[in-house]
Amino acid sequence: MEDTAVTFPLRIQEVSYQYEEEAQNAVDHVSMEIAKGSFVAVLGHNGSGKSTLAKLMNALFLPTEGKVLVCGMDTATEEEVWNVRRHAGMVFQNPDNQIVANMVREDVAFGLENLGVPQVDMPSRIEEALRCVQMTDFAQSAPHMLSGGQKQRVAIAGVLAMQPDVMIMDESTAMLDPSGRKEVLNSVRKLNREQQMTVVWITHFMEEAAVADRVIVLDKGKTAMDGTPQEVFARVDEIKALGLDVPPMAELSVKLRNAGLELPEGILNVSDMVKELKKVLCPSK
């Protein structure tokens, strides 16, 4: 029992969630185990149940059926709620709705104060969290002077300072411009690689899902696909039928294969495509 709680910090067991006055389950008998240190992207069109699932992951919602276990703790156990949220931190969509203080470092301190972390431990935790998201130089800045990407990184630092086991990013890049999106994705991917932080990354951007270890596609509250990005994005027609897109190079590689070029499956970006095309077009090289 102890072991599964460590190797799978997030376990979702036959979970359903029904909103009041809705006839259908928003999340419908979903099961998944998220492995420690993995970076899992969750895709799905609006209304597919992605955000509801995210809110079930840290006890903002409680399942109407089934169980969510965060590091072995049942989110439905009332006494564990704060513990659950400390272990599974969430970053939301709108950076402006998540910042509470007038100075970056105070904002990061806010969560720690709520957790009752001793004053003496706070400075080092705050520093470390800001360093992880490359915002050390802005510790004394006013949040409203920051760009959207910087604000989101402050929000991430606020969650990080609480030293969670799992980070849930609920469309946290949706309101950012391309460079802000890249900043946030790179910061979180780095944390994931270097510190084995488990990440659940909910997004509409296929190119973000393409860098994940695992992609889960939701449709009508159920798991419609689950696999590596290479496996999932090879199924172009299915993905499109679910109201989603595939990364442009994945789509092009399928078209080229259908036209007779012997490209392997699993091409997701331009550099892979160039590498494989060189092999096909210049076999001698």
Next chain:
Amino acid sequence: MPIKVEHLTHTYMPGSPFASVALNDVSLTIEDGELIGLLGHTGSGKTTLVQHLNGLLKPTQGQIWVDDLEITQKGVSLIEVRRKVGLVFQYPEYQLFEETVAKDIAFGPKNIGLSTEEINQRVREAIQQVGLHYDDVAERSPFELSGGQMRRVAIAGVLAMRPKVLILDEPTAGLDPAGRRSILGMIRQLHEAGGMTVIMVSHNMDDISTLATRLVVMSKGRLVLTGTPREVFMQQELLQSIGLGIPQAAELAHALIAEGFDLPADLYTQEEVMQAILALAKKEAKPC
């Protein structure tokens, strides 16, 4: 000639220690029926520029004409300007406020004193233009609708003013792929069937490359490049130097050329690039 911008400069908080030049000597003419893609990194001045075009901001220097009206002149009625140029903000659905969809769309036309009959006519037409059905949505609360539908209602509110020029600031931000495709289809429809002049601010190169007849690229308050998507996307280095990308298909074509493959330098759609690669595969003369 619906829009002519001449030597437009805008300084925020002039004379204070926080003074910053958001637009620096921008000149631009937009012809009737163009669909302009306005590109630029955050802070490049795109939004400041479009806010001048419907009179929300006044220039520090320079002039703007819409048709033959110099909107930057003192004493020009803003109502007159907004009848010509409709601006849809980012996340426009946050500005919905009325009890019903019909009332929300009627707000602008009512404000300019149109007759009830005229207002009703315009509301019906605007709802249809954004691809919704009057009987389905008119009497519903806008807040019961999905995010994509709410955005359409907000756009309908601007269309009900019957502007000649429609400006949309990041119209697909935050939508899922299906919502994005359908908003883009609606914009194409307004432009092609409705004959509207459209200016669309976007970060998404793949979206803009399929839609725009001309691109205008801004950086640090200046207009740095304008041309057809084909012309603009050939300038990969310049675009990258100002923090912008190009469509992935164009990126692939450029990378293959750099590897010594013989491809035309101006490809940018997926279809063209695919055809060029297939042609290469058939050819004997390869760089290897």
